[in-house]
Amino acid sequence: MSRRRSRDGFTLLEVIVALAILGAGLLGLMELLSGSLRLSGGARDVTAASVYASQRLEEALLAPSPVEGVETGLFGEKYRWTTETSFLAGEELPVFRPVRIQVTISWGDGARERAVSLAATRWDRKKDGTGG
Secondary structure, eight states: OOOOOOOOSOOHHHHHHHHHHHHHHHHHHHHHHHHHHHHHHHHHHHHHHHHHHHHHHHHHHTOSSOOSEEEEEEETTTEEEEEEEEEOOOOOOSSEEEEEEEEEEEEEETTEEEEEEEEEEEEEEOGGGSOO
C-alpha cells in the first residue's frame, strides 16, 4: 500500500512566486496610471494655451488700428504670450493692405519649453486710399 501525501495548502515557494507575479502586475499598473496622469496634465496645458492663443488672436484681430511690432504679456503665472504684427508687402490693392498677426503662447513643462502658435491675416484699410 502506497502512502499518499496530502496537500492541504500551498508551499512557501508557491506563495513567494504568486506574490512576485502580483507585485510585478501592480507595478505595471502604477506605471500606466502615472503615465496617464502625466499625459493628461500635458493635454490640459496645451488646451489652455490654445484657448489663450485664440483669445489673444481675436483681441488683436479686432483692434481698430493695428500697430506693427511685437507685444508680450502673461496669462497667470505659467503662460507667456507674444503677439507679432506685421504689414505684408506686395499686394496691389489700392485701398486695403494685409496685416499678419501671429500669437505664440509658451510655458515651461519641467525641463522643456513648450509653445502653441496661431496666426491669421486681416485686411486693413489704407489711410486716405494711398499706398501706406
